[in-house]
Amino acid sequence: MPIKLPDTEAQLRSMDNWHIRTAITSLTPRVILKNMHRLREVARICNEFQARRAQDHPLRLGSFALLPLPDVDGALEEISYALDVLHLDGVGLFSSVNDRYLGDPSFAPVFDELNRRRAVVFIHPTHCEAPEHTRLDAPPFVVEYVFDTTRAIVNLVFTGTLKRCPNIRFIVAHGGGTVPFLAQRVAMMEGHRGAKNVAEVIPMLRSLYYEIASTTSAFALRSLQELADPAHILWGSDLPFVYGARLQEEVDHWEHYDGFDAAARAAVEQVNALRLFPRFSQAAGELGSQI
Numbered sequence: 001m002p003i004k005l006p007d008t009e010a011q012l013r014s015m016d017n018w019h020i021r022t023a024i025t026s027l028t029p030r031v032i033l034k035n036m037h038r039l040r041e042v043a044r045i046c047n048e049f050q051a052r053r054a055q056d057h058p059l060r061l062g063s064f065a066l067l068p069l070p071d072v073d074g075a076l077e078e079i080s081y082a083l084d085v086l087h088l089d090g091v092g093l094f095s096s097v098n099d100r101y102l103g104d105p106s107f108a109p110v111f112d113e114l115n116r117r118r119a120v121v122f123i124h125p126t127h128c129e130a131p132e133h134t135r136l137d138a139p140p141f142v143v144e145y146v147f148d149t150t151r152a153i154v155n156l157v158f159t160g161t162l163k164r165c166p167n168i169r170f171i172v173a174h175g176g177g178t179v180p181f182l183a184q185r186v187a188m189m190e191g192h193r194g195a196k197n198v199a200e201v202i203p204m205l206r207s208l209y210y211e212i213a214s215t216t217s218a219f220a221l222r223s224l225q226e227l228a229d230p231a232h233i234l235w236g237s238d239l240p241f242v243y244g245a246r247l248q249e250e251v252d253h254w255e256h257y258d259g260f261d262a263a264a265r266a267a268v269e270q271v272n273a274l275r276l277f278p279r280f281s282q283a284a285g286e287l288g289s290q291i
Contacts, residue, residue: 065083094126163200208228
């Protein structure tokens, strides 16, 4: 792994320093990419590790389950174990798996089960790089991650997965990639001969939740606000990959952004998350008791 996993107490101190009351953890896609030969085993180990931390600090730490995709049978088994036995807070998925996006027909049983459970599903970009022949050479987080997130969302719309699974509460990372900026273009699929069953694109995009890790500048937030209601925007930090001066810059951008009133700010920072994860309301004190 590219980073050393901090001990829990160190992580809690870091959260305190950033005024983060509760963190929902998830796994980096590199865990899967480095362990394709033992996906079920790794998913189980990671989920039990996350569950132990949440049990030890139930008001400070939650977690999204790792699934052993593209192993669909294994993923269905892990959904049951992670949500029914470990009582994790939702499921974490990556934007693509082995070059297949989430709306691929082979993944349909997984989404049908998550829809049946009314699960919270967090979508984070997978680790991807520009094709070698492009010679782009820029770090992949600059554009490749946000483009893969965009493709994943468009694929969920195009394949009808979002329409078929309206009970899933989807949270998409990093402000939805470029989707807010491209929403009108994405909606042009409606009525197109190559997308005959696509309809109501903008309402579907507005049904998603958007977390704003690495998306706190005015450039991104103003576009996101044109698409998403403040009740569907969530704070995110990308700790521990974004930390120190970089994370402080994101916080500063957020603190100086003038597009939200006090109520909308509180919603993004806390209230919206408490509605999705009501078990943390006790940690929020007086505000939580009102939800």
